[in-house]
Every structure is written in C-alpha cells, then in structure tokens.
Amino acid sequence: MGTVTQYELAWELYRAGLNGEEVGKRVGRDRATVYRWVSQIKKLGIREFVRRKKECKRRRQPRTLTPETRRQIEEIRRKWGWCGQKIQKELRENHGTAVCLMSVYRVLRQSFEIGSPWKHYKKRGDLTKASVPREEVQHDTVDFGELFAYTSIDTFTKEPAVVMGMNLLAETGVRNLRLQQAYFGEVATHQSDEGPEFRGEFPAAAAGETGSHRYSRPYKKNDQAEIENFNRSLRKECLGWGKYTRNQLDEVQARVDAWLAHWMFERWHMGLPDMATPAQFTSAWYAERNQEYVPVAFAL
Secondary structure, eight states: OOHHHHHHHHHHHHHTTOOHHHHHHHHTOOHHHHHHHHHHHHHHOHHHHHHHHHHHHTOOOOOOOOHHHHHHHHHHHHHHOOOHHHHHHHHHHHSOOOOOHHHHHHHHHHHSOOOOTTOOOOOOOOOOOOOSTTSEEEEEEEEEBTEEEEEEEETTTOOEEEEEESOOOHHHHHHHHHHHHHHHOSOSEEEEOOOGGGSTTHHHHHHTTTOEEEEOOTTOGGGGHHHHHHHHHHIIIIITTOOBOGGGHHHHHHHHHHHHHHHHHTOOOTTSGGGOOHHHHHHHHHHHTTOOOOOOOOOO
C-alpha cells in the first residue's frame, strides 16, 4: 500500500467510526501517528494534506561537495585542528565558499576521528565576566619540559601574551609579567593560580598602583577557564605535547610569536560575537565608542 493511499484509507476509516488504535492496525501505523494525521486533515482537508505530504517527499538532495572544498576542509583541520564552526567561517570569509555545517562535519567524520559536534557540556555555574577591555587578565604556565610558557589573556577581548621561561621561580614570573604588562597596559585585575611562579613579589607587581591581583579558588575550574582554554589551543595548534630544551628557547619563542599573530588576526574565536578575531572585535568595540585602537599581536 502506498503512503498516500494510507492517508486516504486512514481518513475514511476514521470517518466510518473506528478509533485511532483500530485504524492504526489497518494501515500499519501506531495510534499516535493516526491521530496526528487526523488532526492535520481536519485543519487542511484531505486534498491539501496529501499535497503537502507529496511535496515533502520531493526534498532536494544535499549538494555534493567539490573535491577542492573537501581538500580545503581537511587542510584547515590538519593545520589548525579547528572545529566545524571555525572551518565553516574560514571557508566563507577567506575562500568564498558557503558550506553548511553538517557537510563540514560529514567530511571531518570521514577523514578524522572526532567526537559529536552536538555534545552538550554540563554547566558548572555562573561566572562574573569582564565587560570592558583590560578589566581582567588571567595568567598561567604550561610545562614544555625544560621550558615553560608564561601565558596571559584578556578575558574580554581574548588578546593573549606568551613569554617562554626556563623555570617556575617567582622572580621569573615577575620578569615575564613586566613584559606582558608592556603589551596589555593598565589592567584592573590580574588573576593567577597559587603556583610558585605567582608568589613572592608577583601579586604586588601585578597589582601595581591602580590595579589588583587575586588567586583563583582551588578546585574551581571555571575560575581559570579562559586561560586554560587558551593553553589547550597553544598546545594543540602551536607547540604540541612534546618537550623542548633550553637551547631551543629563541626558536620556540619565535614560533609562539608567529602563532599569536595568527590568533589575533586570522583565528576565528567562538567566544566572541559572530566568531570574530580578537583584532576585529576590539577594533569594533573601540570604534563604537569613537576611540582609536590599532590591534597588534604580542611579540618579543
């Protein structure tokens, strides 16, 4: 029995006095489906209902991606490890190619091992978010063997700074902080964990004369969420999970500086409106307030 015939037969049986369960047995559908059909037929009439159902059967098949577009998706993924949303925007903005998100993820699933893009993460609690540039800068360090990355990020604009160091001493933390402060300028609040590199004179140096310093709360992962996300990107997109020796300090710093320029001007950020780059977002924010701002990337 054709689907259209099922609709018409179900309607005739219902009009003859059979209930939904009896009609369902005759047409091979469950009771809920029958009642849904009947409800719509009463509103539209049997002819209009059947016409719409026929139209639904003629849905356009998804467009086949060109080999070039597939190559671009795979190349962007291999180079930066980006998620589907960022790849989609990169294709639209810099390659002039409009691709639906499902198509991007279809290519990624065929070529890479990825998790579900629709996974929902449990919310751990509300956080106080910065509302202006330089309201809060978070600090942390990342272990790369004999080298350590001293990382910082403005939680509002997502502008980062990274200085490579050779130890986790407080005096090194203060020295690298000075370099980062020259980039960020005046900051209202600096935040860090309670690692040895952020003790000693670090809190006073971070606070300065007009700002303040605070330690993140132990076992509260959300307190340092912005810098932790940045650190993960630093590993994934730039330095990897390998170890580096002290004689590689200049080489590693140069790699990081180049990546920071990419982060500022080319990398789409899901934490900013319309997945803008930090440079685009900060420029627009200052322009709306008739203030001049020239975005630059941190570099030693």
